[in-house]
Amino acid sequence: MRQFGATIILAAWALPLCWMLAASVAPEAALFEGGIGPPTLAHYRAIFAERHFWRPVANSLVVAGTTAALAILIGTPTAYAVARLRLPGARWILAGVLAVSVFPQIAIVPTLFLLLRTAGLLDTYPGLVLPYLTFSLPLAVWLLAAFFRRVPRGLEEAALMDGATPLRAALLVVLPVAAPAIATTAILVFLYAWNEFLFALSFTLGPERQTAPVAIALLRGRYQVPWGQVLAAAVVASLPVAAVVLAVQRRIVSGLTAGAVKG
Amino acid sequence: MSRSDARLAWLLVAPAMSLIALVAVAPLAASMWESLHLHDLRLPWLGRPFVGLAHYRAAVADARLHEALVHTAFFTAASVALELAFGMALALILHHLVRGRALARVVVLLPWALPAVVAALVWRFMFEGEWLSHPRGAWVPIVLGDVWKSTPFVALLLLAGLQAIDPALHEAAALDGAGPWRRFRSITLPLLRPVIAVALVFRMLDAFRVFDFVYLLTGGGPGTATEVISLYAFSTLFQELRFGYGAALSTVTFAIVFLLSLGWVRALRTGEDA
Numbered sequence: 001m002r003q004f005g006a007t008i009i010l011a012a013w014a015l016p017l018c019w020m021l022a023a024s025v026a027p028e029a030a031l032f033e034g035g036i037g038p039p040t041l042a043h044y045r046a047i048f049a050e051r052h053f054w055r056p057v058a059n060s061l062v063v064a065g066t067t068a069a070l071a072i073l074i075g076t077p078t079a080y081a082v083a084r085l086r087l088p089g090a091r092w093i094l095a096g097v098l099a100v101s102v103f104p105q106i107a108i109v110p111t112l113f114l115l116l117r118t119a120g121l122l123d124t125y126p127g128l129v130l131p132y133l134t135f136s137l138p139l140a141v142w143l144l145a146a147f148f149r150r151v152p153r154g155l156e157e158a159a160l161m162d163g164a165t166p167l168r169a170a171l172l173v174v175l176p177v178a179a180p181a182i183a184t185t186a187i188l189v190f191l192y193a194w195n196e197f198l199f200a201l202s203f204t205l206g207p208e209r210q211t212a213p214v215a216i217a218l219l220r221g222r223y224q225v226p227w228g229q230v231l232a233a234a235v236v237a238s239l240p241v242a243a244v245v246l247a248v249q250r251r252i253v254s255g256l257t258a259g260a261v262k263g
Numbered sequence: 264m265s266r267s268d269a270r271l272a273w274l275l276v277a278p279a280m281s282l283i284a285l286v287a288v289a290p291l292a293a294s295m296w297e298s299l300h301l302h303d304l305r306l307p308w309l310g311r312p313f314v315g316l317a318h319y320r321a322a323v324a325d326a327r328l329h330e331a332l333v334h335t336a337f338f339t340a341a342s343v344a345l346e347l348a349f350g351m352a353l354a355l356i357l358h359h360l361v362r363g364r365a366l367a368r369v370v371v372l373l374p375w376a377l378p379a380v381v382a383a384l385v386w387r388f389m390f391e392g393e394w395l396s397h398p399r400g401a402w403v404p405i406v407l408g409d410v411w412k413s414t415p416f417v418a419l420l421l422l423a424g425l426q427a428i429d430p431a432l433h434e435a436a437a438l439d440g441a442g443p444w445r446r447f448r449s450i451t452l453p454l455l456r457p458v459i460a461v462a463l464v465f466r467m468l469d470a471f472r473v474f475d476f477v478y479l480l481t482g483g484g485p486g487t488a489t490e491v492i493s494l495y496a497f498s499t500l501f502q503e504l505r506f507g508y509g510a511a512l513s514t515v516t517f518a519i520v521f522l523l524s525l526g527w528v529r530a531l532r533t534g535e536d537a
Contacts, residue, residue: 006356006367013353014370016411020385074282077275085272093276100287102465102524104472106493107517110500110510111293112286134287137279166271195378197475198493202501213380217479227388234381241376249368252376253419 024231031227043232047219053233055207056215060237062125063200063211064193067132071189072182074133075140080170082141083148084156094145101138105198108134116203123205131199136189143188147181148174184251187244194240212237291517298511304504311507318511327487328512331495332519338402338477338491339470342409346466347459349410350417357418358425375415382412383479390480398488401481405489409476413469417462424458425451464527471520492516 024044027037047053082090112131113122121127151174159169200211207215216233219226245252298318302311322328353371360367374382386408387395394400428451436446474493477483483490483498496516500509 003361006360009353009356010367010370013374013411016382016385016389017373019389020381023388074279078279081272081275085275086268087272087276088269093280097283099524100283102468102520103287103291104493104513104516104520106472106474106496107294107513108287108290109497110297110506110513111290113500114297114506115290115293130286133282137283141279166268191376195376195380197378197380197478198497202497213378216384217380225391227391230384231388234384238377238381241378242373245369245372245376249365249372252372253368253423 020231020234023227024235026228028228043228044236047229047233047236051215051219051229051233052207053212053215053236056210056212057236059125059209060194060212063128063132064190066125066129067136067193068186068190070129070133071136071140072186075137075185076144076178076182079141079144080148080174083145084151084153084170084174085166094142097138097141101135101142105135109198109202112199113202122203123209125209127203128200128209128211131203132193132196135196136193139192140185140189143185144178144181147178147185151177180251184248184254187248188252191241191244294510294517295514297507298514300507302505302507302510304506314507318508319515321508322511322515327490327495328492328515330487331490331492334489335471335473335491335493338406338409338473339467341402341406342413342470343463343466345406345410346414346417347463349414350421350462353414353418354421354425357422371415371418374412375419377412379412379475380479382408383476386411387480395481396485398485401485401489405476405480408480409470409473413466417466420458420462421455424455428454460531464524464531467527468520468524471523472516492519 023031025039025041027040027042030037078093081087082093087093108131116122116127116130121130155173155177156166156169159173160166164172195213196211197213197217200214201217204210204214210218212233216230216237219230219233299313299315300311301309301314301317303309357364357367357371386404390404394404432450432454433446436450441449472493473491474497477489477491477494478497481489483494487495492512493516496509496512499505499512503509
């Protein structure tokens with residue numbers, strides 16, 4: 001009985017996604033007049049051949065990939081120091097980082113736009129990666145600090161006793177243990193950057209540098225929304241996300257909850 | 264030793280802190296400064312004269328802003344309440360699920376992990392037509408879409424909380440004759456309180472800055488019937504190109520979120536002491 005109720009609720013949760021998949025392979029006529037036709041890949045062909053959808057996908061990959069790499073590179077040392085070294089005010093640093101990650105993005109959109117315009121960075125990759133650091137760095141620091149706190153102290157202490165410097169202890173002893181957590185954090189940052197919309201909409205000017213979410217949002221037909229193509233593009237933009245979720249769901253869940261629940 | 268320790272710590276922290284200061288804190292301050300100027304990109308010959316608090320005086324009298332704030336508050340209250348209720352149900356289901364846990368987790372995680380743009384467009388596709396052109400009806404797909412996408416986050420947090428509860432507590436209470444509902448109210452809920460509080464705060468702050476869902480589902484329409492504060496600020500900036508007033512609107516948004524967070528931090532603190 002309980003299993004049955006669970007199945008119903010989970011099916012309801014999956015329904016919108018199934019609807020999206022079905023509509024993306026439905027022929028145009030079936031979409032607008034109802035009825036069912038044989039499944040077709042016409043919408044997928046159209047978005048790549050006519051709409052050049054590979055371009056926003058490539059832009060998204062570059063921007064999200066660079067953002068994730070930078071956030072890990074810069075965020076890992078900070079998280080380590082906050083969590084494991086005797087740093088006066090570590091609590092305040094974490095609180096500040098958390099505060100930055102919850103404040104409304106729109107608050108910095110006006111000046112970032114003017115600054116990027118002055119610097120000639122509107123509609124460029126750095127013009128997206130820099131704003132993305134505002135949410136990805138706090139996210140990386142927060143998740144990694146939560147992880148570093150759980151690594152047993154004895155690890156470094158043993159290395160220090162053997163005469164290693166604190167930096168060597170961190171690099172050679174703690175970092176290898178942290179590799180899976182760093183990978184999970186990189187994945188989460190990548191997802192956030194891949195999905196971001198407001199900055200990408202504000203700081204790109206045309207199709208050259210638009211990311212996938214912006215390109216999908218701005219797909220227009222001559223008379224009406226070309227739903228077949230829009231949903232096909234939505235499926236394409238969801239594929240990397242779905243692949244990641246399928247591959248590392250367990251780790252995403254633990255990474256996501258690590259910062260919020262004291263285990 | 265301890266001094267070199269602290270020096271190393273500061274060295275490790277410095278790059279991230281200076282970057283956050285540069286790309287987040289400085290632009291925030293600059294937005295506040297910008298809001299004290301008349302800066303209209305359509306009228307460049309006016310320059311950028313200092314006007315003091317004129318924009319804030321205008322904001323106090325701005326009926327469209329008041330409406331947008333009411334809409335934002337409504338959206339936040341409705342979606343967060345539903346997300347907590349559904350999130351609790353989903354967490355309990357996942358917690359007691361015997362078979363198919365991995366599949367259930369994927370089904371729940373996917374909507375949360377997908378781009379908000381995708382989620383919003385799927386819900387728009389499902390509700391296209393009558394719903395979206397009705398001033399009240401248009402809220403239904405907006406709120407439901409957000410609930411569909413964000414409930415998993417709440418559910419996963421609560422699930423982690425549930426798994427941290429010692430099963431012996433439930434067994435003892437069951438031996439004493441407490442039914443499932445009684446055990447839920449007297450054991451599960453009190454022990455979950457801190458986790459519920461965290462989920463509530465995060466979702467509220469996130470819902471208050473909602474942009475994508477409204478932008479894509481209704482664009483704030485019909486008219487301005489579903490316009491939220493972030494959307495109003497965005498269109499003031501990028502459609503009307505009134506950067507001074509747009510900066511004032513975004514500063515107002517920031518101030519409200521800031522005050523909300525302060526209130527929550529204080530409430531959580533006193534909750535911990537009690």
